Amino acid sequence: MKKIVIALALIIFSFIAWDSKVSAEEIVVHKGETLWDIAQTENTTVENLIELNNLTSTVIYPEQVLLTEGIKNSHIVEVEKGDTLWKIGQEYSVSVENLKHWNQLDHDLISIGQKLTIDGPNIDAASVETNANEVSANTNTEEDTAIQEVETPVTIEEEQAEQPADTTVKDESIAGHTISVTSTAYTVQSAGGSGITATGIDLNANPNIKLIAVDPNVIPLGTEVYVEGYGHAIAGDTGGAIKGNKIDVYVPTNQEAFNWGVRTVNVTIK
Structure with missing residues (x-):
């Protein structure tokens, strides 16, 4: 019962914390802007902008009107001890430049307790459910381990010794x-x-x-x-x-x- 409550609570919290909206809007090209600049700001790719606007090249001009569309999500995170813009960017698959742009930062310094806004197409309802399932699965593992500690302590030591290896693989996949x-x-x-x-x-x-x-x-x-x-x-x-x-x-x-x-x-x- 406890596992079900934890999973449901995570799903509800995640839906509240993330504000998803479908947007389709026109933007005006400013002097010095490139398709790459606009793609970074709008969380899309140069290829998507070219296809959406029927462009034949990557050359754009000031005052040119371009169409952007896609699903954007907004999320508020609170900076914790040891956090950096780079670490937060890796966790949410966004760039440091975008984090600074969304939060109007002109430097890389952040402080504990500071609220940061994250916009991006990387988190959706499906991934929220997946994360909740993972937490539930981890809870199962912890409870099973607690039982095994009484019955077969040797087996537990072997399984715990293998866990750091799994963590290392995950860190490498995040780093690139x-x-x-x-x-x-x-x-x-x-x-x-x-x-x-x-x-x-x-x-x-x-x-x-x-x-x-x-x-x-x-x-x-x-x-x-x-x-x-x-x-x-x-x-x-x-x-x-x-x-x-x-x-x-x-x-x-x-x-x-x-x-x-x-x-x-x-x-x-x-």
Whole structure:
């Protein structure tokens, strides 16, 4: 009976905490915005925006009207001890940039007890029920373990020894897939182009953006990544010499490109 009550309480609480709504709205493109910027803000993809608006390329213009639609969920979380924007973003499968945008933050610092709003299409009623079932299953396991401690203590020690291994696997799946690559750096000037990337991002209008050029066969375009020594970035460009496990990190100045040089780094693909 206790297990049923716990499961039902979790389901009810989750439905109250999440505010889901179907939205279809028009937005106006502002100067300097790209499809990637809009996709990040609206929790969608560049491909979805292109298909929804019958676009033939990733080039958009100021004052252009675009249609966005999809299911958005709003959730309020309270910051607990040890929480960071990165940790919360990983838990809810959203980026740090989106968390800062939704909560009007201009820095990465958060405090215990602070309320944060999370918008995203990642949680729905089905997943709430799944989580409730998992909690119920865990409750069963705990009760079964308590009984076994009296009857077969040796078996319990063996099962508990195996549990950390399961936890490690879950942590790795959340962190993403990490690969080792050879990296160089480039600027708009060194690339000799217009500053418009393969995904339509204007580097001249966004000089401080974190972006890397990749081989799409290794890291798909539009993927969020974490580059050792560089930070969170978007795979938003390609290059003729970028083949296999090699990337080019974008930096705004030639001095920064010179300082980066050529180095081997780990890239975590989210």
